[in-house]
Amino acid sequence: MGDRNIDLTATEIFEIITGFIGTQILYTASEIGVFDALAGHGEKKTAEELATELSTDVDAMERLLNSCVSLHFLNKSLIADENAQYSNTEASCKYLTSGSKTSMRGLIHLNKVYSYPLMGNLDSAVREGKNQIPRTFGATSHELFANLYSDEAGVTTFVSGMHGMAPLSTKAVVNAFDLSQFNTACDFGGGSGALAYEMSRTYPGMSIKVLELPPVVKVSNDFKPDDAGQLNVEFVAGDFFVDELPETDLFIFSVIFNDWPDDKVARLLQKVHSALKPGGAILIAESLYNDDKAGPVHPALRCMLMLAFTEGKTRSGREFRFLAEKSGFSDVKVKYTDGIHDVILARKY
Known part of the structure; x- marks a missing residue:
């Protein structure tokens, strides 16, 4: 600041x-x-x-x-x-090479095809307060993502793009808090499973599920690390907004909430709170503003991308604390990391 x-x-x-x-x-x-x-x-x-x-x-x-x-x-x-x-x-x-296990080529492609054109209409997004998918691509958000998920190649492209951020964030997220007291975890919308695999390396006794949409689960083998056979990670098909949630000690949300407005975030947090047993917790990984929203730069830039691309926004640690406590969570801890994503841990007692 x-x-x-x-x-x-x-x-x-x-x-x-x-x-x-x-x-x-x-x-x-x-x-x-x-x-x-x-x-x-x-x-x-x-x-x-x-x-x-x-x-x-x-x-x-x-x-x-x-x-x-x-x-x-x-x-x-x-x-x-x-x-x-x-x-x-x-x-x-x-x-930058496609054959590397840490390749960011998918992220480059995703930004070239979607983010860059959308940001060309940022002035309209600011004037209207709406995402610019219809103006940029001539389709609604639902139609755009339905088309993207309509074939395996499109799903692989999208998951590969999100997977490209893994080298920048997974270790920092996993090491932000001591999670050794949790025996099971469920990563909501965990994409390629990069975070789940890293968490399994750090906590080999933890059983981890990645809850993803069926098309993503179908391509998940394309992103398995070489040591996947030694890691306790399982992919499960489902929609966390609609389906009953699996029983677990720890729910993980990595770069999920910045896509949604406060009311939708609150509904999901309340659903998760109801599903957890006392002693359970949520782990949230997002790029966080400082509480005065004067920085850092990356969350500020991402907030404008979210304005052009989604219904959501970047939030501060204070705002997440308010949303979590309003949904019944307590002991909310915020950890700013050296990676692109910061981490919040909140518990149900």
Whole structure:
């Protein structure tokens, strides 16, 4: 909160104005397949070789590659009497190639196809106070997601996008509180299961269910980690808004509540409170505002994305404490982490 009165320099404002260009360079290099084309161990290629392989203009490819070098996505080596050769950085190998277990390519694609166009209508979202899915895609929210979930490829794309955030958050969420007293847990809308698998590694005695919609459960094997056989994680098909909730000691909500308005969040919290036995708890992972909502930056940016994309918003720890206590929970603890998601633990007594 101490930096809220700092004046930006003209250079810093310029960088914000033009920041979208770097974003589009990353989107383009990823979608064209630059990082995958350089994915082999020690793989180095010239701009001409990559242009031929990826069916692009040679000069334009060289410009793209040099831009990626300046943004630290690629390395560039110059050899006497030869063309420059390009290779992936260590970070690109880890996060930008499709074959990596920690790949963020799905997240890039999801943002390129959905978030970026939606944010182009942010001015309308602010004027109207409504999400911009109809204006951006010519469909209602229900129609958009129904179409996305209509085939396995669409579901895989969406789950892959959400899975791309796992390297940024799962360890911080799992380690925020001591959860060793809980024998069972249920991760609501747990997507690929990344958080559940990490929790099982940390608490091997805990039995964990991932409650997801049937189409997501169907593709869940695509995201299993190599050590899944040693982890106590099970996927269960269901809709937590509609179906009876499974019996468990701990309900987990990771990046769920920012999609919904307060009244819908309250209804779900009340449903969960009724399903828990005394001593049970909820664990909420979200990007949290400070209580004065002057920052941090990531929750503030996400709040505007939620305005354009959903019915929900980013909340502060204080707001979550109020919602949880109003639904019957007590001993509400808020932990700000070093990851992109902060954590709230609340109990039923």
